[in-house]
Amino acid sequence: MEQTSGLAEQARQELLTKGAEKKAARDLVAVREAELDQAELSGDIRRTAEANMKLLSAKLAVARLEGDEKKRVEARKQVWQEECDLAGIKGDKMGEATALVKVRNAELELARLEGDEKKKAEALVDVRNAELELARLEGDEKKKAEALVDVRNAELELDTKKAEALVDVRNTELELARLEGDEKKKAEANYRCTEAKLELSVATAKASLAKAGPNDVARCTREYNIASYALISHRSDGGEEKFLSGESLRQPECFVLI
Structure with missing residues (x-):
């Protein structure tokens, strides 16, 4: 009886802790939203992009705590898309290409969660093309050749799904x-x-x-x-x-x- 009561109390404490973590995460989202508003009012594009990335990261933390896998992947994709856009603003080609690979992988994961085979094949082609572009920027000939093979295989897989x-x-x-x-x-x-x-x-x-x-x-x-x-x-x-x-x-x- 005492053991059961102890387990119940432990479960209650865990729920309280999770509830507090979720509240803190949501409060942080509100803070980041206010920071984004200020950045937008300043008219500073780079500052706005950085503030938006912080907001998306805060939203990602909320999605993780809520345990919603699809919502978590969508939030992660938004974070990486913002990272990609920010790298573009800075003129960082390598950073932009690296972030784009992450974006494409998130899109592939979303297609897998949705169970759409054709969408999965299309997303895989996008992933392989992003990896190929990154390999080109890195100047690694072997990696480039391997990435090109992966692109072709992904395109063939997409052709099969379409058929x-x-x-x-x-x-x-x-x-x-x-x-x-x-x-x-x-x-x-x-x-x-x-x-x-x-x-x-x-x-x-x-x-x-x-x-x-x-x-x-x-x-x-x-x-x-x-x-x-x-x-x-x-x-x-x-x-x-x-x-x-x-x-x-x-x-x-x-x-x-x-």
Whole structure:
């Protein structure tokens, strides 16, 4: 009984401590807001940027104490964006590029928290491009080359995600055409659905080839060539002209790499 009472008291004290910390953090935000107002009234751009960065840092501390992961990442992104802008005002190219990498990583983390695969792929491309720019400024040729490879791989991953999204759209269009019972519309939707799947096969094979090790290059090249040939054949068979003229179009609904 005494042990339970002791644990309850400990929990109560922890809550009181956290409450006091949150209040102190919010009070600091109010102070930083007042400082920012004064800086803006002074018309000093650099002082305003510095005051804004302090305010954002205070807001980040509040987000951390509240335990809201998304809010915390958003606040962190704002801090780094302000750091990036401030470095730009100072003419600090290296500092600006370094801060931009942090901003892009925060955007990537937000996309991960949202669970949006396409947004994640787009954010990763932005991260890699920021890292490449930083490597260029540092003058590190090896790091530059590695960063460029990372950019290309991220772009290929984005192409794959876009192709996957297009397949989903085309499948929905095909299902709608089936429900409407319009044979011509079904043929058109089926053609485009097949094309989207073939484009996805090409994008997937291309990404695999880019990452392939010495032992896998031949296989990945073969798979990429097969996928590319299938897509070219599909587009050159006059499919669109067939369904536009009313002729029934019959195409397989998927393509599997051999």
